[in-house]
Amino acid sequence: MGLLIVGSLGLDTVTTPFDKVEDALGGSATYISLAASYFSGPVRLVGVVGSDFPEEYIRLLGDHNVDLEGLQKIEGGKTFRWGGKYHYDLNVRDTLFTELNVFESFDPIIPESFRKSKYVCLGNIDPTLQLKVLDQMDDPQFIVCDTMNYWIEGKKDELLELLKKVHVLIINDSEARLLAHEPNLIKASKMIRKLGPDVLIIKKGEHGAMLFTDNTIFSAPAYPMETIFDPTGAGDSFAGGFIGYLFKSRDLSPNSLKAAVIYGSSMASFCVEKFSTKGLEDLSYLQVQDRFRGFLNITKFNDTE
Amino acid sequence: MGLLIVGSLGLDTVTTPFDKVEDALGGSATYISLAASYFSGPVRLVGVVGSDFPEEYIRLLGDHNVDLEGLQKIEGGKTFRWGGKYHYDLNVRDTLFTELNVFESFDPIIPESFRKSKYVCLGNIDPTLQLKVLDQMDDPQFIVCDTMNYWIEGKKDELLELLKKVHVLIINDSEARLLAHEPNLIKASKMIRKLGPDVLIIKKGEHGAMLFTDNTIFSAPAYPMETIFDPTGAGDSFAGGFIGYLFKSRDLSPNSLKAAVIYGSSMASFCVEKFSTKGLEDLSYLQVQDRFRGFLNITKFNDTE
Numbered sequence: 001m002g003l004l005i006v007g008s009l010g011l012d013t014v015t016t017p018f019d020k021v022e023d024a025l026g027g028s029a030t031y032i033s034l035a036a037s038y039f040s041g042p043v044r045l046v047g048v049v050g051s052d053f054p055e056e057y058i059r060l061l062g063d064h065n066v067d068l069e070g071l072q073k074i075e076g077g078k079t080f081r082w083g084g085k086y087h088y089d090l091n092v093r094d095t096l097f098t099e100l101n102v103f104e105s106f107d108p109i110i111p112e113s114f115r116k117s118k119y120v121c122l123g124n125i126d127p128t129l130q131l132k133v134l135d136q137m138d139d140p141q142f143i144v145c146d147t148m149n150y151w152i153e154g155k156k157d158e159l160l161e162l163l164k165k166v167h168v169l170i171i172n173d174s175e176a177r178l179l180a181h182e183p184n185l186i187k188a189s190k191m192i193r194k195l196g197p198d199v200l201i202i203k204k205g206e207h208g209a210m211l212f213t214d215n216t217i218f219s220a221p222a223y224p225m226e227t228i229f230d231p232t233g234a235g236d237s238f239a240g241g242f243i244g245y246l247f248k249s250r251d252l253s254p255n256s257l258k259a260a261v262i263y264g265s266s267m268a269s270f271c272v273e274k275f276s277t278k279g280l281e282d283l284s285y286l287q288v289q290d291r292f293r294g295f296l297n298i299t300k301f302n303d304t305e
Numbered sequence: 306m307g308l309l310i311v312g313s314l315g316l317d318t319v320t321t322p323f324d325k326v327e328d329a330l331g332g333s334a335t336y337i338s339l340a341a342s343y344f345s346g347p348v349r350l351v352g353v354v355g356s357d358f359p360e361e362y363i364r365l366l367g368d369h370n371v372d373l374e375g376l377q378k379i380e381g382g383k384t385f386r387w388g389g390k391y392h393y394d395l396n397v398r399d400t401l402f403t404e405l406n407v408f409e410s411f412d413p414i415i416p417e418s419f420r421k422s423k424y425v426c427l428g429n430i431d432p433t434l435q436l437k438v439l440d441q442m443d444d445p446q447f448i449v450c451d452t453m454n455y456w457i458e459g460k461k462d463e464l465l466e467l468l469k470k471v472h473v474l475i476i477n478d479s480e481a482r483l484l485a486h487e488p489n490l491i492k493a494s495k496m497i498r499k500l501g502p503d504v505l506i507i508k509k510g511e512h513g514a515m516l517f518t519d520n521t522i523f524s525a526p527a528y529p530m531e532t533i534f535d536p537t538g539a540g541d542s543f544a545g546g547f548i549g550y551l552f553k554s555r556d557l558s559p560n561s562l563k564a565a566v567i568y569g570s571s572m573a574s575f576c577v578e579k580f581s582t583k584g585l586e587d588l589s590y591l592q593v594q595d596r597f598r599g600f601l602n603i604t605k606f607n608d609t610e
Binding site: 088089090091177183184185186187204206207208210217218219220221224225226228249251253255256258259261262289292296297298299300301302303304 | 393394395396482488489490491492509511512513515522523524525526529530531533554556558560561563564566567594597600601603604605606607608609
């Protein structure tokens with residue numbers, strides 16, 4: 001078996017109405033790996049950093065049972081950096097800078113021992129690279145993939161080729177509308193699933209997430225939170241919780257997919273409670289299960305008659 | 306007992322990307338009454354129309370067991386008219402015109418036989434009028450009230466006085482943020498509940514609705530729909546289904562309130578499937594219950610381990 005995670009590792013400079021951090025641990029593969037690590041270890045990471053990537057971040061990932069054999073460290077290179085600023089209501093953010101650095105020439109090489117992984121999570125990177133990853137895999141059986149408007153607009157052909165090969169696509173609502181050229185999300189979901197993925201998940205930020213399969217529509221709320229400190233990484237944490245739970249349960253039934261959406265939403269809610277990856281660093285599995293039960297509490301109803 | 310509904314009756318001219326109707330039946334009291342009528346009759350309506358208000362609309366309301374003793378018909382007066390146009394994605398609408406007509410001098414007079422009603426639903430009208438209604442009631446025990454940004458901005462004092470007297474406030478997310486001066490809805494809900502209403506419902510359009518009480522947060526999705534023909538009246542239909550169910554069940558427990566939110570969402574979903582009030586005209590209670598079960602299907606999950 002094995003769970004492979006490919007994506008970015010970076011140093012984030014984030015400003016919110018509450019605080020500012022510089023060169024904090026970030027990147028899609030980072031958040032996905034940390035979130036997934038609570039369900040089953042080890043998770044296998046493939047990514048690239050520069051020689052400026054702090055040792056403490058490497059240790060942190062190692063402490064979470066992340067197998068770093070596939071982490072390339074480019075001597076003399078600089079790590080990918082991203083800077084963003086969130087507005088007052090936290091739903092809007094401006095990207096202040098993006099320095100690709102070592103990420104610009106990233107060539108994902110999957111170590112021999114990782115190639116038999118049956119579960120694969122492709123974090124949000126260039127679809128050309130996502131395809132390159134899949135080409136190296138022996139016989140992946142469950143592939144989850146994330147993408148963004150930048151690739152939908154700029155690398156449509158490569159993305160469409162990729163979508164034919166993945167089982168689950170996770171995107172947000174505006175990306176779904178863009179990809180399908182259709183404002184109605186239910187219609188858009190059908191059109192996108194025809195492009196390849198059996199399962200589509202549409203993330204809606206503070207409004208939760210929706211799961212679409214052949215016969216299932218499932219709607220999950222976001223966890224109601226008074227204190228959102230830093231939304232960075234919420235979507236990646238969702239993906240990590242989602243695939244982490246499925247990898248652990250070895251059950252891809254509709255019921256299990258629904259539970260995975262709730263576990264994904266749980267990890268996203270932990271993520272945004274603190275700056276950077278802090279919210280994902282010191283959890284117990286008991287806390288994760290508690291959050292899951294919290295979701296049950298806020299969604300359960302029955303006819304009282 | 307008895308359920309009293311006060312609000313507007315109007316003639317709507319609505320343009321959507323799909324079609325246009327002129328002088329169709331509209332108004333908050335209309336939608337609330339029709340939606341509530343599926344749960345328990347008769348419902349008691351108080352409102353005003355002009356002599357141009359078509360007889361067939363009067364008959365329609367009567368056919369739905371709406372008691373029209375409190376409907377004032379101003380001879381020679383013109384009925385309230387509203388014109389609106391929905392954009393391509395149906396989430397944005399422009400008001401093209403508002404002609405208050407007989408509504409401008411509306412003085413809600415509650416017939417003697419209506420004053421003992423224990424359940425009251427105050428549709429979205431001037432809070433001064435909503436207060437006037439309450440002043441005439443004998444001993445109302447459950448008061449649901451709707452309002453909008455126009456009154457939050459223009460009649461804040463009167464609205465605050467009203468809120469001290471109502472049990473449930475139903476508003477949308479932007480109105481909640483405006484009323485509380487707080488972008489976070491969970492924080493906003495606490496601040497608004499301190500203004501009076503024990504129960505707050507925040508409607509989020511295509512993202513569903515949230516219920517807040519002392520110890521309960523409940524999050525309901527919107528019903529996933531491919532064909533939304535006309536969003537007009539969805540919020541009022543929600544209110545009608547909500548109070549209609551509670552009036553029928555005589556149960557104001559948290560579980561019953563949650564079920565009422567789902568019945569409200571069900572009526573809203575029927576409303577938007579057709580133009581004007583058409584979606585609320587020919588339902589069976591079996592269809593309403595089917596829709597309720599549909600909500601169960603799209604929200605239910607459990608841990609599969």
